[in-house]
Amino acid sequence: MNGVKKLDDKWIKASVLGTIWAASEIVLGSFLHNLRVPFSGNILTAIALVILISATYKWKDKGLFWRAGLICALLKTMSPSAVIFGPMVAILSEAILLEVSTRLLGRTIPGFILGSILAMSWNLVQKVFNFIIFYGFNIVEVYTNLMQYAERQLGLNFDAVWAPLFVLLLIYALFGTTSALIGIRTGRKMTNNPIQFQPENRQNDSSFPGRTRINNFNYSFIWLTANIIFMAGALIMIGRIHFGIWVALVAAIAITWALRYKRALRQLVRPKLWIFFVVITMVTAFVLTRLQSDSISTFDAVLIGVEMNLRAIILIMGFTVLGTELYNPVIRNSLSKSYFRQLPIALELSLESLPTMIAQTPDLKTISKKPALFIQQIMAFADFRINEIKNRQASTPNVLIITGDIGSGKTTCIKNLAEKLQKQNITVSGFYSSRVMRKNKAIGYDIVDISTRQTKKLLRTSGNGSQNKIGRYFIYPEGLKAGEMALQRDSSQIVIVDEVGKLELEGNGWSTHLKHVVKNHKGYFLLSVRKEVIKEVIKHFNLSPKKIIDIEKDNCSDLEELINHQFNLSP
Numbered sequence: 001m002n003g004v005k006k007l008d009d010k011w012i013k014a015s016v017l018g019t020i021w022a023a024s025e026i027v028l029g030s031f032l033h034n035l036r037v038p039f040s041g042n043i044l045t046a047i048a049l050v051i052l053i054s055a056t057y058k059w060k061d062k063g064l065f066w067r068a069g070l071i072c073a074l075l076k077t078m079s080p081s082a083v084i085f086g087p088m089v090a091i092l093s094e095a096i097l098l099e100v101s102t103r104l105l106g107r108t109i110p111g112f113i114l115g116s117i118l119a120m121s122w123n124l125v126q127k128v129f130n131f132i133i134f135y136g137f138n139i140v141e142v143y144t145n146l147m148q149y150a151e152r153q154l155g156l157n158f159d160a161v162w163a164p165l166f167v168l169l170l171i172y173a174l175f176g177t178t179s180a181l182i183g184i185r186t187g188r189k190m191t192n193n194p195i196q197f198q199p200e201n202r203q204n205d206s207s208f209p210g211r212t213r214i215n216n217f218n219y220s221f222i223w224l225t226a227n228i229i230f231m232a233g234a235l236i237m238i239g240r241i242h243f244g245i246w247v248a249l250v251a252a253i254a255i256t257w258a259l260r261y262k263r264a265l266r267q268l269v270r271p272k273l274w275i276f277f278v279v280i281t282m283v284t285a286f287v288l289t290r291l292q293s294d295s296i297s298t299f300d301a302v303l304i305g306v307e308m309n310l311r312a313i314i315l316i317m318g319f320t321v322l323g324t325e326l327y328n329p330v331i332r333n334s335l336s337k338s339y340f341r342q343l344p345i346a347l348e349l350s351l352e353s354l355p356t357m358i359a360q361t362p363d364l365k366t367i368s369k370k371p372a373l374f375i376q377q378i379m380a381f382a383d384f385r386i387n388e389i390k391n392r393q394a395s396t397p398n399v400l401i402i403t404g405d406i407g408s409g410k411t412t413c414i415k416n417l418a419e420k421l422q423k424q425n426i427t428v429s430g431f432y433s434s435r436v437m438r439k440n441k442a443i444g445y446d447i448v449d450i451s452t453r454q455t456k457k458l459l460r461t462s463g464n465g466s467q468n469k470i471g472r473y474f475i476y477p478e479g480l481k482a483g484e485m486a487l488q489r490d491s492s493q494i495v496i497v498d499e500v501g502k503l504e505l506e507g508n509g510w511s512t513h514l515k516h517v518v519k520n521h522k523g524y525f526l527l528s529v530r531k532e533v534i535k536e537v538i539k540h541f542n543l544s545p546k547k548i549i550d551i552e553k554d555n556c557s558d559l560e561e562l563i564n565h566q567f568n569l570s571p
Contacts, residue, residue: 015346020378053186113181120173135311284304360377400563417526447479450496462474
């Protein structure tokens with residue numbers, strides 16, 4: 001990201017905190033899962049809780065937990081793993097539970113402990129919930145019968161059905177309590193004995209494997225709708241149509257998804273999926289033929305087991321393909337118009353920070369030796385990163401764009417605005433174009449330097465063969481030179497540029513000087529752009545408009561007030 005888009009302080013902190021969380025998931029998660037460490041998910045949640053709780057001793061902002069969780073969950077889409085929907089839900093749920101708890105009880109020891117217990121216990125709740133969703137209530141019946149069978153075989157005098165869940169819940173609660181206490185202790189220590197991050201020569205490694213993983217994917221709202229219909233239809237048809245037809249339908253859907261989505265295909269080739277398939281089928285057949293009072297035939301029991309597994313395959317693959325389609329840039333860009341309008345910008349900063357965060361995260365062995373020191377170091381780096389982002393934002397101009405069609409009044413609005421601002425002793429530089437008429441017909445445009453009021457010929461319908469042209473107009477060098485001179489006076493509070501368009505998009509006109517202003521001007525930048533090219537101009541010059549005003553809908557007389565108040569300009 002060459003330019004820094006404007007983020008408020010809370011989203012900057014959430015971006016950095018969420019990136020730290022995501023880095024720990026990526027680095028430590030791979031380590032734990034490769035070693036098949038028991039309760040690896042709980043260990044990752046514990047590390048996240050320690051980071052989040054200790055961070056509150058530095059940053060007191062409300063809403064930081066859920067924002068960081070949202071950032072981390074979205075960064076999970078960058079993971080090369082095909083299994084991302086479940087972890088995304090878990091991460092966001094844990095963050096929300098911690099947020100709710102601290103809102104109710106305050107950022108106190110009870111608040112942190114309750115929030116951590118709830119967040120940690122969510123792992124168990126989600127696992128149970130996933131089994132029921134994927135395999136249906138048949139899985140509950142299978143589990144209940146197995147536990148009752150174990151109760152009879154072992155001569156247990158208590159309800160064995162709930163015992164394993166209560167034991168696991170107690171273990172998760174202990175995990176959560178311990179995490180909260182470590183986070184509190186680390187946060188206090190970090191406050192009393194802060195350490196400074198010593199920056200080295202860092203390179204922003206944009207080669208993080210997931211960053212461009214699906215950039216070239218052909219997103220489609222038609223496919224998104226079709227996938228929802230496929231999932232819902234396959235589940236609704238269970239038990240309503242002949243089993244053989246339903247199996248053929250599921251197979252057709254799975255093959256279709258596998259052909260379009262590589263991540264869905266990866267689900268089908270996972271050995272774990274087919275091991276589960278065999279185990280669930282065999283256990284189901286055993287329970288339904290041996291342990292139930294109303295036992296059924298072995299063949300029918302096997303069919304029920306197969307049905308449960310095919311249901312699970314549809315849901316697992318379905319969530320995978322939905323997750324892919326929901327990463328559509330159109331959907332993400334729509335967030336910029338909602339309450340979450342700053343989320344895409346925060347996520348972009350997180351993507352930029354992620355490789356460096358990963359490099360700063362040691363392995364689990366190093367962390368386990370000195371966990372408090374690791375948290376202190378990573379939070380010191382977070383402070384450094386936040387200051388880095390703020391400094392870059394401070395050096396980036398506030399951009400305002402006025403748009404409209406030809407003849408809509410953009411230039412008149414800019415001219416009047418410049419005059420009003422100058423009367424308020426606000427320094428204004430740049431230029432606007434003035435249409436030249438002859439016998440009620442436009443024959444060209446002159447350029448007017450706002451600072452000096454000098455006028456130069458820019459475009460005419462007549463010229464000679466040595467001149468460049470744009471459309472039907474010949475371009476006059478003296479006009480281009482006048483525009484360049486106006487843009488060199490960029491020490492003013494506002495720089496105004498009228499009619500940025502196709503010439504600049506081709507790298508001609510004032511393109512080079514505009515890029516210089518965008519990069520170096522520390523004030524405010526007002527552009528006039530036609531509707532037909534506004535998206536291309538924003539992308540080409542890497543702009544982050546604070547406001548886009550459609551001159552055909554908005555009142556031009558309000559612009560002066562908008563700049564004075566929304567952009568905090570003072571004479």
